[in-house]
Amino acid sequence: MIRLSAITPSGPVQLGNYLGAIRQWAAEGTAEDVYFISDLHAMTTSHNPARLRSLTREQLAVLIAAGVDPRSVCVQSDLVRELGALTWVLECTCTYGEAARMIQFKEKSAGRDSVRLSLLTYPVLMAADILLQGANEVPVGDDQAQHVELARVLARRFNGTYGEVFAMPRSVVPQTAARVRDLADPTRKMAKTAPDSAGTVFVLDPPDLVRRKVKRAVTDDLGVVRHDPAGQPGVSNLLEVLAACTRKEPADLADSLPDYAALKDAVADAVVEELRGVRERTRALLDDPAELDRVRAHGAERARERAGHRLDAALRMSGLG
Template identity: 80%
Template sequence: MIRLSAITPSGHVQLGNYLGAIRRWAAEGTEQDVYFISDLHAMTTSHNPSKLRSLTREQLALLIAAGVDPHSVSVQSDLVRELGALTWILECTCTYGEAARMIQFKEKSAGRDSVRLSLLTYPVLMAADILLQGAHEVPVGDDQAQHVELARALAKRFNGTYGEVFVMPRGTVPPTASRVRDLADPTRKMAKSATDAAGTVFVLDPPDLIRRKIKRAVTDNLNQVRYSPDEQPGVANLLEIIAACTGKAADEIADSLGSYAELKEVASEAVVEELRGVRDRTLRLLDDAGELERVRAEGAARARARAQHRLDAALRMTGLG
């Protein structure tokens, strides 16, 4: 069974990405799983080309440094020819109404006079990502579940019209991830694309910077270290971060701490130690351009080999090639 997951280089990888997804990919991934950096998806809005290239390289290094099997990792744009061909076939299978119904398109285009066409069509590219690799399962959150359903609908329609080529994928709910909130505003999730980085801990942040960010984390004026997410979201966020890094229960951690200063000190050291190894290995890989390019090229070759027979069949059955 093939499971497929991706991360988009829309910003530097942050603590929530690592604890909630990347660490799990490294620990639970199998040799059949597919993980890729979805750099093409980062182009649906205005972007800086050199920054996109740099972030893609950084994310590739970080996934390998975190322990994700290099045999399972690739960069989306390295299959741009294969994906471009299949995306066109699927666009010719998809209707405008299906694409326009996607919730993310509605939300991101609302109130705007003009948006890029790719914002409308990128769910079809996502379907190509899934179907080209023969993925059986795609772990996704609520915001992406609709896109997996579109991939299922297009696979079913193609198979019914032209012949059986594609596996019918299904969206699955990933294991409950560590809930990491913005340190400056615990009412929102920590995000790699946040405009204000004060509340975001990035995996490659130096230890001293991590300590400064956590020291400034928002708490409250109750001066009680309790695990109460509704009443004390800032305190609960720090407790959950410690829990994710240490494997202890959040309420148990709360009972052992007597002040907010102690809470922040324990959180800082837990995060620094959790990220120390992956940060050091990522930086070493980024300094070894030859090794990183070798890993990337081999990942692309494996992904291409896994996909080629499906693309060839799809082209042949639609009367192309």
């Protein structure tokens, strides 16, 4: 069974990405799984080319530094020729109505006079990502489940029209290890692209900056350390971060912390220690571009080998070549 997951270089990797997904990929992923940096997806809105390239390399380094099997990691654009060819075939299989019904397209284009065409078509590119690698399962949140369903529709239509080529993928609920909220605004998820980075801890933040951000985290005026996400979202968020880092239960941790100062000290220490090795290994990889390039090239080659026969079959059976 092949699982496929991706991370988009829209910003630096943050604590929620690491605790919620990357750490789990490293612990539970296999060499058959596919983990890729979706730099093509980052182009659906205005972007800076140099920053996109830099963030892509940084995310690749973080995944390897975190322990994700290098054989299962690749950068999406390294397969741009294969993906471009299959995306075109799938666009010729998809209808405009199916693409336009995607909820994300509706939300992101609402009230705007002009949006990039790629915002409409990128779910077809996502289908190509999935089908090219023969993925059986795609762990996604609710906001992406519709895109996986489109991949299923296109795979079924292609197979029924031209012959069996593609596996039928299915979306699965990701086994998220932690749901980290913004430290400055616990009503929203911690995000790479938050308008204010004060509440976002990035994996490459130095320890003193991590501590400052945690010390400034929003709590409340109740003065009681208790895991109550509805009544005390800020305090509960800190407890959940601490629980994720220490592999303990939030409620159990609350009993051992007398006040908010002690809670923040414990969280800061735990986060700094959790990220220390990943940060150091990532920096070492970024300082050794030849090694990072070697890992990247090897991952791309393996992804091409895994996908080549599938692409060749799709092109041949649809009348190309």
